[in-house]
Amino acid sequence: MPSPNRLSHARAGLLLIAFIMACMAAAASADDERALKQDAVKRLTDSNDPTLSVYIGRVYVKQAALQAAREVLAERGRAAGLGPQTWNLAVSEWQGAERELMQDVDGLIRSEIANPQWVRAAWSDLVDRRFKGEEADEIAVHFQSEGGQLQRRVIEWFVGELTLQTYTFTDRLRYGVPGSEAEMRDLQVVTYERKFEVSTTSRRIRMRCASRAAGRAWSISR
Numbered sequence: 001m002p003s004p005n006r007l008s009h010a011r012a013g014l015l016l017i018a019f020i021m022a023c024m025a026a027a028a029s030a031d032d033e034r035a036l037k038q039d040a041v042k043r044l045t046d047s048n049d050p051t052l053s054v055y056i057g058r059v060y061v062k063q064a065a066l067q068a069a070r071e072v073l074a075e076r077g078r079a080a081g082l083g084p085q086t087w088n089l090a091v092s093e094w095q096g097a098e099r100e101l102m103q104d105v106d107g108l109i110r111s112e113i114a115n116p117q118w119v120r121a122a123w124s125d126l127v128d129r130r131f132k133g134e135e136a137d138e139i140a141v142h143f144q145s146e147g148g149q150l151q152r153r154v155i156e157w158f159v160g161e162l163t164l165q166t167y168t169f170t171d172r173l174r175y176g177v178p179g180s181e182a183e184m185r186d187l188q189v190v191t192y193e194r195k196f197e198v199s200t201t202s203r204r205i206r207m208r209c210a211s212r213a214a215g216r217a218w219s220i221s222r
Contacts, residue, residue: 033133036133036137037128037132037133037136038128040133040134040136040137040140041124041127041128041131041133041136042124043136043137043140044127044131044136044137044139044140044143045120045123045124045127046120047140047143047144047152048123048143048152048156049152049153049156050116050119050120050123051116051190051194052156052157052159052160052163052164052190052191052194053116053119053160053163054113054114054116054119055183055186055187055190055191056160056163056164056167056173056187057113057118057119058109058113058114058183058186058187059173059180059183059184059187060167060172060173061105061108061109061113062105062109062179062180062183063173063174063177063180063183065102065105066098066102066177066178066179066180069098069101069102070089070098072101073087073094073097073098073101074087076097077094089178098179102179109183153194153197153198154198156194157194157195157197157198160191160194161191164187164191
């Protein structure tokens, strides 16, 4: 007959094994839950169109670089005893020095800003912090439906328009900055295209709502 000490040790061993197995099961469950959430976050992030954010970013970076370069050149001119009447953007020597300071900026914009990965990374971090896995999955599934796609386009437009207005109002984006004409023109074209898409989308939503009893009442009230 086993001694009480040996039985006690055996029970302790079984409890330890059970505890370890429970911890492993909990860890596996947590890993599975995290993987499911990451998949939902990715699907939700990938369903959104980053175009407006990218084109706003192109203008912002180009104008910020131009402003920094021109501040450097103006400071150099003051140090050399040159006033703004003789040392400015219209002077060929200034233009040459500015081109030298700006020579890597267009490449940076093409490789870092035109690539929408930075937008998706920011969205992914926001969605991961803001939503639970089930919530992210529900929204991602909704955005794959026809009605969800229409709704998503409207939301993207208003968010992009609000961002553009905010940046313009605070002078972080400015019209008429020499050297950023191409980026600003591209932004205006993309903005117009998205606005047209939203107008078309809104009409489709109103027509769909008007085909239903509640929708007809909503449509008339507009």
